[in-house]
Amino acid sequence: MAVIQIERKPLSFAERTYLPQIASGLKTTLKHLFAPTITMEYPEQRPAVPAGYRGVPTLVMDPHGREKCVSCQLCEFVCPPKAIRITPGSVPADQPDRAHVEKAPETFDIDMLRCIYCGLCQEVCPEEAIVLQNLYSTVGYTRGEMVNDKKRLYELGGTLPDQHFKWDKKKAAEEAGNDRH
Amino acid sequence: MATEFAFPDSAAKNAAAAESQNETMSLSMGPSHPSTHGVLRLQLEVDGEVITKADPVLGYLHRGDEKIAENMTYNQFVPYTDRLDYLAPLANNVAYALAVEKLAGIEVPARCAGIRVIVSELARISSHLMGLGAYGIDVGAWTVFLYTFTEREKLYTLFEELTGARFTTSYTRIGGVARDLPNGWTDRVLAFCDQFLPILEEILALLHRNKIFLDRTADVGVISKEDAIAYGLTGPNLRGSGVALDLRKDKPYSGYEQYDFDVPVGTKGDCYDRYACRGEEMRQSVRIVRQAIAKLPGGEVVARDARRIVAPSKDKVLTSMEELINNFMITTEGPQIRPGEAYFEAENPKGILGFYVVSKGGGVPWRMKIRSPSFCNLSILPKLCQGEYIADVVSILGSFDFVMGECDR
Ligand code: SF4
Ligand code: SF4
Numbered sequence: 001m002a003v004i005q006i007e008r009k010p011l012s013f014a015e016r017t018y019l020p021q022i023a024s025g026l027k028t029t030l031k032h033l034f035a036p037t038i039t040m041e042y043p044e045q046r047p048a049v050p051a052g053y054r055g056v057p058t059l060v061m062d063p064h065g066r067e068k069c070v071s072c073q074l075c076e077f078v079c080p081p082k083a084i085r086i087t088p089g090s091v092p093a094d095q096p097d098r099a100h101v102e103k104a105p106e107t108f109d110i111d112m113l114r115c116i117y118c119g120l121c122q123e124v125c126p127e128e129a130i131v132l133q134n135l136y137s138t139v140g141y142t143r144g145e146m147v148n149d150k151k152r153l154y155e156l157g158g159t160l161p162d163q164h165f166k167w168d169k170k171k172a173a174e175e176a177g178n179d180r181h
Numbered sequence: 182m183a184t185e186f187a188f189p190d191s192a193a194k195n196a197a198a199a200e201s202q203n204e205t206m207s208l209s210m211g212p213s214h215p216s217t218h219g220v221l222r223l224q225l226e227v228d229g230e231v232i233t234k235a236d237p238v239l240g241y242l243h244r245g246d247e248k249i250a251e252n253m254t255y256n257q258f259v260p261y262t263d264r265l266d267y268l269a270p271l272a273n274n275v276a277y278a279l280a281v282e283k284l285a286g287i288e289v290p291a292r293c294a295g296i297r298v299i300v301s302e303l304a305r306i307s308s309h310l311m312g313l314g315a316y317g318i319d320v321g322a323w324t325v326f327l328y329t330f331t332e333r334e335k336l337y338t339l340f341e342e343l344t345g346a347r348f349t350t351s352y353t354r355i356g357g358v359a360r361d362l363p364n365g366w367t368d369r370v371l372a373f374c375d376q377f378l379p380i381l382e383e384i385l386a387l388l389h390r391n392k393i394f395l396d397r398t399a400d401v402g403v404i405s406k407e408d409a410i411a412y413g414l415t416g417p418n419l420r421g422s423g424v425a426l427d428l429r430k431d432k433p434y435s436g437y438e439q440y441d442f443d444v445p446v447g448t449k450g451d452c453y454d455r456y457a458c459r460g461e462e463m464r465q466s467v468r469i470v471r472q473a474i475a476k477l478p479g480g481e482v483v484a485r486d487a488r489r490i491v492a493p494s495k496d497k498v499l500t501s502m503e504e505l506i507n508n509f510m511i512t513t514e515g516p517q518i519r520p521g522e523a524y525f526e527a528e529n530p531k532g533i534l535g536f537y538v539v540s541k542g543g544g545v546p547w548r549m550k551i552r553s554p555s556f557c558n559l560s561i562l563p564k565l566c567q568g569e570y571i572a573d574v575v576s577i578l579g580s581f582d583f584v585m586g587e588c589d590r
Contacts, residue, residue, distance in 0.1 A: 002443040054345035
C-alpha cells in the first residue's frame with residue numbers, strides 16, 4: 001500500500017520574516033483583480049438551471065389538456081416528510097372521453113413547508129402526472145399560502161409534451177374487445 | 182499587581198477575595214459560536230487562559246434519524262442520509278446504499294459502482310474544500326475560504342446537473358443510483374479536475390508555508406498514535422497521527438481496489454498534519470476520479486435482476502401491467518430485504534461512516550444504527566483540550582472538521 005508522509009520542512013529565514021509571502025500574496029491579488037468575476041447579482045441575474053432539476057413539485061396535464069393524475073396516492077404514500085395530501089374522487093362528468101379512467105383527485109395539496117424536494121413522488125408516479133419543475137424560489141406570508149392546492153399545482157405545472165396516452169390506448173383496446181385486465 | 186477597589190462593605194470584599202483565589206471559571210463555548218462549526222457546545226473550565234476541563238455537550242441537532250429509519254422503507258430513508266454529513270451528502274448516500282445492499286446480498290452493475298466511486302470522491306473534494314476554507318477562517322485566513330468556496334461551487338454545479346439538487350442529492354437507491362450520468366458530464370468533471378489542481382496548489386500555498394498559520398497549527402493539539410487508535414478516531418484525523426488506515430485500501434468496496442492512489446499520513450499528529458492530510462487527499466481524489474472515468478464501463482446503473490428490490494424503469498411501468506404492480510409493491514412495501522443483520526462502513530471524507538442494519542424481512546429496517554465519524558472523533562476533545570489555551574481550542578476544533586448533522590443525527 002502506498003503511503004506518503006506529510007513533509008515538514010522548517011521555515012527558512014526569509015519565510016520567517018513573512019516578506020516573501022507578502023510579495024507573492026500581492027502578486028496573487030493582482031492576478032485575481034483582473035480575472036472575470038465569479039459572483040452573480042441575484043435576483044437580477046439568475047443561474048441557469050440544468051435539465052432534470054428538482055424544483056417545486058407540480059401536477060401536469062397531457063397534451064390534450066386533460067388531467068393525468070388518477071389519484072392512486074402512491075406519491076402521497078412515498079413522500080418521506082408527508083407533504084402531499086390527496087382526497088380521491090371520480091372523473092368529472094363533463095369529461096366523457098375520460099370516463100374509463102374512473103378516478104381523479106378531488107383535492108390535491110402539497111405543503112411546500114414540508115416538501116424536501118427529494119423527487120421520490122415523480123419517481124414513483126405511474127402516470128407521470130407529478131413533475132418537479134425548474135422553480136426554486138417559493139415565498140408566502142402565511143403558512144396557508146405555502147400549501148399549493150390542485151388549481152395552483154396545475155397552474156405551475158402546465159402541460160407535459162409526452163405522447164403516452166396510456167388510457168386512450170386502453171380504451172381503444174377495450175372497445176376492440178381485447179382488454180385482458 | 183492587584184488593584185485595590187473600594188468595596189461598600191466587608192462581605193463583598195471577602196467574596197471578591199474568595200473569587201480571585203478560586204482557580205477556575207466555567208465558560209460556555211457554543212452552541213452558537215462561529216468556530217464550533219454548528220451547534221457544538223463546549224463547557225470549558227478555565228484557569229486564566231488555560232483549559233482545565235472541557236466537556237463537549239452534544240445533541241442540539243438531534244433529530245432521531247435512527248428511529249425515523251425504522252418507520253419508512255429503505256428508499257425513503259435516502260433523503261435523510263443527505264442530512265447526516267451535509268457537506269458530503271453523496272458519500273453518505275453511497276455508504277447507506279452499500280450497507281443495505283450488503284444485507285440484501287445484491288451486487289450492483291460495474292457502471293453503477295464506478296459512478297459511486299466518482300461521486301464519492303467528488304464529495305470528498307467538496308467536503309475537504311469546505312473543511313480547509315472554514316479552518317482558514319478559524320485561524321485567521323479569510324482568503325482561503327473564498328478560494329475554496331469558488332471551487333466548491335463548481336462541484337455543486339456538477340452535482341446539480343447529475344442529481345437535480347446542489348445540496349440534498351439523494352442520489353442512490355437500494356440496488357443502484359437514481360439516474361445515469363447526463364451527456365458530457367464526465368467531460369465536464371475532467372475539465373474541472375484539470376483546472377482544479379493548479380488552484381488547489383495555490384490554495385495550499387496560501388497556508389502551508391505561512392508562518393502565522395504554522396504558529397497556530399504546528400505542535401498544537403497533538404494526538405499520539407496510541408490515543409488516536411484508543412479513541413476510535415478515523416479519517417484524516419487518524420491518518421494525521423500516522424496511522425495509515427483507509428478503508429478504500431484496507432477493505433475495498435465499490436471496486437476501489439482497481440484504482441491507484443496513495444494514502445497520506447502525518448508524522449506528529451498535530452493540527453497541521455490533519456490539515457495537510459486533507460490537502461493531499463484532494464490530490465489523490467482527483468487521481469481516483471480520473472481513473473474511474475477512464476475505466477467507467479457502459480450498461481445499466483441499477484441491478485435490474487433484483488426484481489423485489491429495484492423498482493422497474495419508468496417506460497415499463499407506463500406500458501406493462503405486471504411492472505406497474507411491481508412498482509406499487511416496491512413503493513408501498515419497500516424493497517424486500519432478507520432477514521438478518523449487516524454492518525458496513527465506508528471511508529467518508531470525515532472518517533468511517535458505518536451503518537448497522539437489522540432486518541426482520543420486508544421493506545423497513547427493524548433497527549438501524551449509524552456510526553458517525555464526527556461523533557467518534559469528538560470523543561477525544563476532553564483529553565485534547567486539557568492544558569491548551571482558549572485560542573488553541575478554536576484551532577483544534579477546526580482541525581477536526583466535524584459536522585454536527587452527523588454527530589447528533
Ligand atoms: S400524482 Fe401520480 S402518484 Fe400521485 S396520485 Fe396522481 S397518479 Fe398517483
Ligand atoms: S419532492 Fe419529495 S418531499 Fe416533495 S412532495 Fe415530492 S416526495 Fe414529497
